[in-house]
Amino acid sequence: MDLKQIEQTLNLLKQYGAKHFKYRDDEMELELDLSSIQQTGIPVHDQQIAQPSNNDGEEAQQPTELSEDASKVIRSQMIGTFYLQDEKELTKPAVKVGDKVNKGDIIGYIEAMKVMNEVTADVSGEVTEVHVGHGENIEFNQVILTLK
Numbered sequence: 001m002d003l004k005q006i007e008q009t010l011n012l013l014k015q016y017g018a019k020h021f022k023y024r025d026d027e028m029e030l031e032l033d034l035s036s037i038q039q040t041g042i043p044v045h046d047q048q049i050a051q052p053s054n055n056d057g058e059e060a061q062q063p064t065e066l067s068e069d070a071s072k073v074i075r076s077q078m079i080g081t082f083y084l085q086d087e088k089e090l091t092k093p094a095v096k097v098g099d100k101v102n103k104g105d106i107i108g109y110i111e112a113m114k115v116m117n118e119v120t121a122d123v124s125g126e127v128t129e130v131h132v133g134h135g136e137n138i139e140f141n142q143v144i145l146t147l148k
Contacts, residue, residue: 006030013032071146072125073144075143076110076139076140077140078117080112081136082133082136082137082138082144084130084134085109085134090134090135093134094107095107095130095145096127097127097128098126099126099127101125103123104121106118110138119144125148126148128147129145131144131145131146132144
């Protein structure tokens with residue numbers, strides 16, 4: 001999405017009175033909250049802000065330099081049903097809060113089209129939060145785990 005497309009989208013949002021807009025593709029994510037912008041009286045095109053959509057803005061979607069104490073996330077690479085182990089009944093989850101995971105470790109499985117696909121960690125760290133429960137549907141690029 002280039003600047004001209006963003007301007008056209010903003011004009012359409014203003015024309016139809018929409019208050020919120022969210023766009024995501026492989027390269028970027030853009031979220032606009034027009035309700036707060038229109039109340040300030042500042043022109044909308046001066047208030048374009050790319051914002052993360054998960055965890056109330058705690059983590060940045062755009063690539064940034066990570067400091068050593070910043071949290072890292074592991075995201076889904078496909079749509080399907082997420083499982084913490086390779087069976088439908090949860091008896092021994094692959095990971096839980098407090099576990100240490102290394103790059104390449106299996107953290108769970110995503111069932112898509114009746115096939116169980118391994119989900120591996122692309123970074124190492126200690127699990128601080130599991131965002132997706134066993135047997136829950138998961139979307140592409142959805143955060144599965146937060147690591148520190």
